[in-house]
Every structure is written in structure tokens, then in C-alpha cells.
Amino acid sequence: MAISPTPRGEDWIRVTEAGLFVEPGGFHVDPARPVDRAVITHGHADHARPNHRAVLATPETLAIMRARYGDAAGGTLEPLPYRRPITLDGVTVELVPAGHVLGSAQAVLTWRGCRVTVSGDYKRRSDPTCAPFEVVPSDVFVTEATFGLPVFHHPPAEAEIGKLLQARARNPDRAIVLGVYALGKAQRVIALLRAAGYDRPLFLHGALLALCELYREHGVNLGELVPATGRPKADFQGQIVLAPPSAIADRWARRLPDPMAAAASGWMRVRQRAKQRGVELPLIISDHADWDELVATIQEVEAAEIWVTHGREEALVRQAELLGLAARALRLVGRDEDGEDAA
């Protein structure tokens, strides 16, 4: 009997216009357009698109997709909890925590002895709102590179939360309006505030309420949250109000007393970006790996080959090559340039 050699990743996983296509399994991972079968790593809009015929994802990710898309979340939604491998036409699929947002997973795909891990988006810092990233030894590791330049270093999130609390204490007559993405960042910032001992009510823009409720239903304690509507201006003095990034320098914020625009994002490392957006209090808090975490991770997974996707692909490809690894930029279409769910 002839023994066929172990395939290479590129022999069975192709880059198509819809994204990564796992040929023997007949499914895409995080496709950019509607497909027959999709494995979805997490609920951010640039990974979880609506209207696939069949979706396989963690129960938490499916709940997020249902909350966002309703009936358009997909034809059939099949929950696959972490670490319960299943086989789709000979390809073993296992979801392993990615530490990015609630329910976020790395898709660990194995076919004929070749293991390719598609990590989706990930971070290595602790986050009280989701399961931590797990290192999976792989033949090929597919990594994001949202913050794939050495300049991107995220300070400890706890220290950034400390800045927020100091600003609040120093400005008792002002409201701080903090721009956060609706999925992940909002809940992480709230949980970090609670961990720092801040137990006052937090005021929320209406666009953040549903996903905070969903996190709560999944056992994440967020303390008292109050809609920031229908109250006299004076009620917001000395308070922290969370809103989508687009609302902080908008008409919406004018209901608040002398609002101080703040934002929590890895992009706040770039002063120019903070300035452009009218951010007075930039906080560097990211749900993506920074440069050091990216470089550490591509080594820890012990993969011979690194495939790099959305973000600054070239720098990380070069770094991987300097470390003696084969590397390529995937240039997938449809990934969010912001990488933080700017929608």
C-alpha cells in the first residue's frame, strides 16, 4: 500500500475571494460573503457576516450573531463548544479559546496529519470577560497582524483604567464620554472598572445595551448599567458614560455636561489618530495582540509556516522570516482595516 506524504497547508486550504476555503471539508473560515458552510471564529462584523447557509461556531458566537442579525444570522446554526473536535468530510475541526472577545475561538483544522490553526483575532493579556488564548502546536499558524509593527506596545490595561479614574476624580463637574466598540471592548472596560473597585452606576449609549445584556446572560458580572437617556444634564456630572466611538465627538455627547471625550483602543498609541478624532483622554486598551505578543505567539505555536492576515502583514512576515519560519501574507479581502469592529 502506498503511503501518501503528509500534505502541506497550501495543498488543502486555499485563499479565494470569499476568504480561506478548506477544500476537503467544503467550508470557509470567516468568509467575507455568504457561502454554503462557514466556520466562524468570533462575532465581530468583519469575521461573522450574515446569511451563510450553515454556520459552525461556539454557542457564544452564535448568540452574538443572533443578537446582531436576527434571522439573517444563517440558515442552520450549529454550536460547537470549545475543545469538542468534530469531523467534516475528513477534516477535524476543533475550537480553542482565542482570548479576543466572548466566545472567540481559534479554528484548529487537521487533515491527513497536517494541522492548520486559524486564530482569527486574538490577544494574550488576561481579560475577565472571555476565556484565555491557548497555544496549539501546529504545522501552519494563521495570525492576524492588526498591530503588526514594533511601535505597537499595549501598556497594562489596569494602568489605563487608572488614568480614567484619575481624570474622573480631577473633573467632578464634567462627564467623561468613553468611546468603546460594542462587542468586547465595552464589556472588558466595564469589567476592568469593576475590578478596580469602581462600583457606581455606569451610563450606556443605547447601542451598547444589548451586547452588555448578552454578556451578563453568559455570566460576566458588569455591575449596575443605566441607559444614558431621559435624564437632566446635571445627573451626568462626575460620571462615566460609554458610547460607540462615533458618538463621542458627536451631537449625542452634547447632552452631557462639559463632556471629556475619551477612547479605549489600541490605536490610541497613535497621537495623530487621537487628535483627529477629538479625543482628549486616549486610553491604550486593545483586544488584539501587540507586536511583542504576535512575535511570541508565532514562536510558541512551533509552526514551520506562518500565514499573516489583516493588518500590517509585511512587517510580521519579515519578522517570521528572520526567525527562520516560512511566512506569507494572505491579503484576504473584507477584513476591517481598523480590526476593532469599527462598524
Ligand SMILES: [Zn+2]
Ligand atoms: Zn475581532
Ligand SMILES: [Zn+2]
Ligand atoms: Zn478581525
